[in-house]
Amino acid sequence: MQPLTRRRLILAGAAAVATPAAATLAARQGLIPPDAVGPFAPGNALNYAAHRVLTGDAPARQFRRDQITKPFANGPAPDDPAYVAHRAAAFTDWRLEITGLVTRPVSLSVAGLAARPASSHITSLTCEEGWSYIAEWTGVPLAALLEDAGLRPEATHIVFHCHQPDWWDSLDLAEALHPQTLIAHGMNGAALPPDHGGPLRLRVPRQLGYKNLKYLTRITATNNLKQFGQGLGSASPEAGYAWHAAI
Ligand SMILES: Nc1nc2c(c(=O)[nH]1)N[C@H]1C(S)=C(S)[C@@H](COP(=O)(O)O)O[C@H]1N2
Numbered sequence: 373m374q375p376l377t378r379r380r381l382i383l384a385g386a387a388a389v390a391t392p393a394a395a396t397l398a399a400r401q402g403l404i405p406p407d408a409v410g411p412f413a414p415g416n417a418l419n420y421a422a423h424r425v426l427t428g429d430a431p432a433r434q435f436r437r438d439q440i441t442k443p444f445a446n447g448p449a450p451d452d453p454a455y456v457a458h459r460a461a462a463f464t465d466w467r468l469e470i471t472g473l474v475t476r477p478v479s480l481s482v483a484g485l486a487a488r489p490a491s492s493h494i495t496s497l498t499c500e501e502g503w504s505y506i507a508e509w510t511g512v513p514l515a516a517l518l519e520d521a522g523l524r525p526e527a528t529h530i531v532f533h534c535h536q537p538d539w540w541d542s543l544d545l546a547e548a549l550h551p552q553t554l555i556a557h558g559m560n561g562a563a564l565p566p567d568h569g570g571p572l573r574l575r576v577p578r579q580l581g582y583k584n585l586k587y588l589t590r591i592t593a594t595n596n597l598k599q600f601g602q603g604l605g606s607a608s609p610e611a612g613y614a615w616h617a618a619i
């Protein structure tokens with residue numbers, strides 16, 4: 373990816389409201405978010421470009437172990453028969469598929485993921501509704517999984533699907549390949565509890581809670597977000613929330 377400059381930031385912001393030529397340029401530079409359509413286009417585009425330029429790959433703030441707080445589960449775990457059966461079987465048959473623009477698609481078990489080199493961080497999960505908690509998250513860096521799967525050079529985004537069909541999301545490569553972005557299988561030293569997305573969730577600490585998809589089942593590398601849902605990059609913009617939700 374090309375380094376981002378102030379000039380590109382200005383171009384990207386301008387492109388959201390200006391000429392088609394400028395929009396094409398900014399889109400090629402990767403500074404136009406998928407939800408830059410309709411009345412929110414200028415705001416979403418400026419917000420995304422500003423974060424990308426100003427924060428770069430700066431890590432999310434990390435905390436000490438004694439700063440860990442009581443976790444707050446946003447809604448109980450799913451209670452449909454399929455999830456209940458997986459849970460009763462300690463998630464032995466749960467799979468995470470890696471598909472799309474990769475040379476070696478794979479289907480991984482939870483035990484297989486847990487056996488891989490793990491990474492941990494103590495970070496805040498911050499919900500857009502105004503609450504947060506600090507926990508230690510353990511998982512496999514998404515970058516390592518994508519490298520093993522052979523991420524193809526034409527891929528621009530990683531799409532995430534989960535056990536709940538209404539919830540899906542995507543990340544650009546800067547966020548997907550960031551070292552703090554984990555496929556988490558552990559929380560506070562134990563297996564990830566079902567209330568918090570067990571057996572597997574996306575843990576992307578530089579983004580708001582709603583980007584941290586729980587109950588992960590499939591990861592797809594793509595260069596065309598338009599073919600997913602309403603083409604806005606995730607379920608969130610369909611409900612009025614921004615696709616890019618950097619904190
Ligand atoms: N599959 C799925 N993922 C999800 C949600 C959900 O309801 N289903 N809620 C999101 C929201 S809005 C937040 S704030 C966090 C909450 O994570 P927690 O339950 O660990 O607090 O998960 C996010 N990921």
Ligand SMILES: [Mo]
Nearest residue numbers: 499500581582
């Ligand atoms: Mo949330």
